Amino acid sequence: MTGNTIESRLEQVRSTLPPDVTLVAISKYHHPDDILSAYHAGQRIFGESREQELALKHSTLPADISWHFIGHLQTNKVRLIAPFISCIQSVDSERLLSEINKRAAQNNRVIDILLEVHVAAETTKSGFAPSDLYKFLDSDLWKGMNAIRIRGIMGMATNTDDTATIHADFQTLRQIYDHLKDKYFNSYPHFDTLSMGMSHDYPIALQHGSNMVRVGTAIFGSPLPH
């Protein structure tokens, strides 16, 4: 890690990103004061992984923050975040998508979502298996959901030191993204987001066309266990 303040680390990460890449600062488990430090350094997009923690932070932090949800989202907690969430990156079932659509409509909102795709070796990671994703998109169920906008996909590489595996995982995600854009979202100009890359692997993700990186530890340090 370079620098020893949130501001300097944020600046360091930013300096490595091409201008067309969106930085989501992952603030899960970090204190609101740390989020404010990044906010005062100009960061406006933050990502959280727990519904209650996010709802609390949203209620106390500046209103012009865009919040992204990146964790496993429980269907019965969608209503907690539906009034304000900008983007839900971790959509991995038809049931969840339809609940988000319902709650967005109730709040007179349109919520951006990313389809989470599972390509990593770990079975613990969530996301649609690619074949299930194609099945879901072929079903056309999503086409009637007017309160959500499918913006793209989100994925993670295998957690490993083997860079060849990381390259291969990001390459696979890129191919899935291109395939979806080509086959299902050709006439949807807002389908434009390939979210991949975290603190330790985002430089590799950028090489494979990521245009949204989700960086936590490299900005805020390691989250405290709790």
Ligand SMILES: *Cc1c(COP(=O)(O)O)cnc(C)c1O
């Ligand atoms: C925690 C998390 C991140 C950020 O990871 P860091 O290693 O802290 O940068 C990114 N994406 C998802 C889905 C996460 O859960």
